Amino acid sequence: xxxxxxxEDLEKRETVYKVILKFANSLRDDTNGVIEGIVTETTxxxxxxxxxxxxxxxxxxxxxxxxxxxxxxxxxxEPYTVYATLYAKDPINNQFFESNTVPDFERKLLGWIKxxxxxxxxxxxxxxxxIMDEYQKD
Amino acid sequence: xxxxxxxTYNINHNKTTVFFDLLKNIVQNxxxxxxxxxxxxxxxxxxxxxNFTEVAYLANKEQKWVRIxxxxxxxxxxxxxxxxxxxxxxxxxxTLNGKTVFTLMGAHFYSLFGKSTTEQCMxxxxxxxLIQEYEIIAKSEKTVLVGDLNYRMHDxxxxxxxxxxxxxxKKIIRHFGKRDLGRGxxxxxxxxxxxxILGDYDHSTKSExxxxxxxxxxxxxxxxxxxxxxxxxxxxxxxxxxxxxxxxIITEVKDSGTGLxxxxxKDTLINNKDSFIDKTHSDHxxxxxxxxx
Numbered sequence: 219x220x221x222x223x224x225x226e227d228l229e230k231r232e233t234v235y236k237v238i239l240k241f242a243n244s245l246r247d248d249t250n251g252v253i254e255g256i257v258t259e260t261t262x263x264x265x266x267x268x269x270x271x272x273x274x275x276x277x278x279x280x281x282x283x284x285x286x287x288x289x290x291x292x293x294x295x296e297p298y299t300v301y302a303t304l305y306a307k308d309p310i311n312n313q314f315f316e317s318n319t320v321p322d323f324e325r326k327l328l329g330w331i332k333x334x335x336x337x338x339x340x341x342x343x344x345x346x347x348x349i350m351d352e353y354q355k356d
Numbered sequence: 357x358x359x360x361x362x363x364t365y366n367i368n369h370n371k372t373t374v375f376f377d378l379l380k381n382i383v384q385n386x387x388x389x390x391x392x393x394x395x396x397x398x399x400x401x402x403x404x405x406x407n408f409t410e411v412a413y414l415a416n417k418e419q420k421w422v423r424i425x426x427x428x429x430x431x432x433x434x435x436x437x438x439x440x441x442x443x444x445x446x447x448x449x450x451t452l453n454g455k456t457v458f459t460l461m462g463a464h465f466y467s468l469f470g471k472s473t474t475e476q477c478m479x480x481x482x483x484x485x486l487i488q489e490y491e492i493i494a495k496s497e498k499t500v501l502v503g504d505l506n507y508r509m510h511d512x513x514x515x516x517x518x519x520x521x522x523x524x525x526k527k528i529i530r531h532f533g534k535r536d537l538g539r540g541x542x543x544x545x546x547x548x549x550x551x552x553i554l555g556d557y558d559h560s561t562k563s564e565x566x567x568x569x570x571x572x573x574x575x576x577x578x579x580x581x582x583x584x585x586x587x588x589x590x591x592x593x594x595x596x597x598x599x600x601x602x603x604x605i606i607t608e609v610k611d612s613g614t615g616l617x618x619x620x621x622k623d624t625l626i627n628n629k630d631s632f633i634d635k636t637h638s639d640h641x642x643x644x645x646x647x648x649x
Binding site: 281 | 412413414415416419433434435436437438439440442484485488489492493518
């Protein structure tokens with residue numbers, strides 16, 4: 219007998235979060251444990267929007283957490299369009315993109331990870347950590 | 357149980373030696389353990405607060421709009437710091453002897469100055485979600501939100517469930533838990549203890565007192581001369597840890613060297629555009645409170 223009731227394709231629904239999580243999880247290995255990635259998921263009252271916060275967390279700096287990216291997913295039912303923000307140290311350098319498909323989202327996010335702004339933030343964290351190391355030696 | 361005294365002060369970019377001495381005296385007078393400063397970006401304050409550790413976060417020195425200092429060598433420390441809204445809200449977890457005790461959010465929200473109420477709301481619209489986001493990182497809702505909030509407790513924005521949902525009644529919070537918004541939605545409360553010190557009569561001293569922390573000319577029907585826009589909000593999980601009689605707007609400071617008392621307020625005005633706050637220190641009054649942990 220043919221089913222009348224069917225589930226939505228969960229693979230599609232969870233993709234945004236999965237892509238973000240994949241990049242967050244690779245941070246620890248790629249930086250030899252210096253920086254870790256954490257992702258938060260929040261919603262707003264009376265709003266179907268889901269917001270993912272992507273943080274660079276530094277265990278050696280008392281788990282200092284730098285909020286690098288933000289992704290706004292329109293709703294639980296329809297993950298795309300995703301609206302993304304890259305937070306630079308200076309607000310005027312913030313960048314934005316919109317994405318409507320999984321491959322496009324993944325490609326653009328990878329572009330941001332390779333972006334000079336991201337590298338500069340990571341470098342600033344490293345410099346700060348080196349200063350703290352030096353200070354602690356004294 | 358330990359008592360921690362927390363000071364919040366918008367210092368209006370004051371970097372004079374006289375002011376640094378005053379700040380040092382406030383810290384001594386009120387035995388302050390944690391300081392949350394607003395409008396202090398770029399000011400070298402390390403000599404004045406040499407027995408304090410500054411909560412570090414990644415930002416240009418000139419753009420550190422909110423700064424938090426924790427007294428050193430008494431077991432207090434911090435971890436997991438994050439900054440939001442271009443450093444207008446700094447969140448950190450406070451630890452005591454290595455154990456997490458509460459989440460401190462130091463804030464200087466966008467003001468009404470030069471803006472309409474709607475514009476102010478648009479600027480600050482992300483605040484509730486960012487608080488929620490940091491509470492996920494902290495894995496705790498023992499949140500103390502402190503600073504120049506730029507909202508009076510009776511402002512609709514502060515009371516609104518879409519914003520901070522701050523109520524003046526612990527009983528309401530205990531009874532309802534969350535604010536029912538209908539259709540299965542609800543909003544978590546903040547308790548606003550500042551209602552208890554609104555008005556110009558101090559029940560503990562049985563004398564007249566100052567009814568706000570910020571003064572401006574009430575040249576518009578919606579304006580009040582005195583505004584209690586600095587202060588604190590507490591999540592229900594920690595609302596019973598702040599004794600109401602320990603929340604004080606500081607109006608005078610005793611000099612530890614000379615023993616003389618310096619008022620932060622003026623008795624009279626030079627003209628009607630003058631302020632009752634002695635602006636040689638700031639255009640805000642400092643507020644101190646005790647948190648039992």
